[in-house]
């Protein structure tokens with residue numbers, strides 16, 4: 001049932017090109033994004049003044065990554081709120097708020113409670129869910145399924161990438177309905193349809209990860225840094241590392257380092273620097289130089305021909321050239337593999353990490 005793989009997690013990582021393709025395919029017809037399952041009319045979409053995305057864990061980080069694409073293409077403000085916080089925060093929600101609830105299992109207690117709270121306050125609710133017929137899917141006004149197929153490993157991989165894919169598709173769809181596309185849709189659709197192939201390329205480019213894992217597995221802690229979309233991806237990369245390898249890992253917005261965290265950098269501290277967003281890369285490069293000058297060991301994630309980054313880093317993870325707007329789906333892949341091989345090196349129970357459950361059905 002593991003299809004020849006040693007763990008479900010690795011099988012599910014490898015299934016991502018197919019899962020992302022299955023999520024995209026039914027939503028693109030005749031050169032346009034369609035969401036037949038959404039009963040929202042163009043004028044109802046036009047009434048949305050604010051979007052709140054709420055979820056837990058990796059689903060929350062999927063929201064953090066999707067926010068950039070929605071805001072950029074739709075110019076609607078997006079707030080990403082942890083479900084466990086939203087439910088107790090008396091959120092500012094009304095009929096003009098669209099609440100997007102994300103959950104792989106559709107059974108996460110805090111997410112269900114946040115959804116109920118938002119419905120009670122009059123918001124329209126849209127669920128992005130993997131498990132068909134789950135509680136979240138049933139409760140929301142609209143449900144959009146991620147067609148990832150069953151996910152068995154506790155650490156989500158294809159669940160996360162298909163969630164982000166749906167948010168990208170929704171961003172393009174809403175922007176089209178709002179009349180904000182100005183002939184751009186074709187270009188964006190080509191970029192979306194390239195994602196499954198680019199995930200495959202990310203596998204092919206990173207055959208050295210098991211070797212890197214041997215170097216980094218005994219680290220006391222790992223810092224993940226990045227800016228903008230790279231930061232959102234760093235958050236998920238650090239969570240993957242923590243939950244399956246039990247190493248302390250923390251993600252920081254690279255620009256924040258100087259405001260305190262840099263005090264923790266000492267000789268040989270590993271820093272994983274995400275440089276997948278050309279618009280902001282120069283700034284991250286200067287943070288790399290800062291941490292290196294304090295003795296950090298830098299593992300940079302970037303494009304192969306990105307000489308500036310390649311020449312300063314100690315080690316490298318590669319991604320193919322991608323559209324930064326849609327980068328999370330591809331850029332997370334080397335970090336999933338790194339977490340997997342570090343955990344393997346440390347002899348951890350990868351599919352069933354200690355203290356964790358696949359679906360957190362209690363508060």
Ligand code: M6R
Nearest residue numbers: 057058059103104105108155156
């Ligand atoms: O089923 P859900 O998407 O609602 O689960 C949310 C989180 O519990 C989940 O993403 C968790 O953080 C994973 N273990 C991450 O790999």
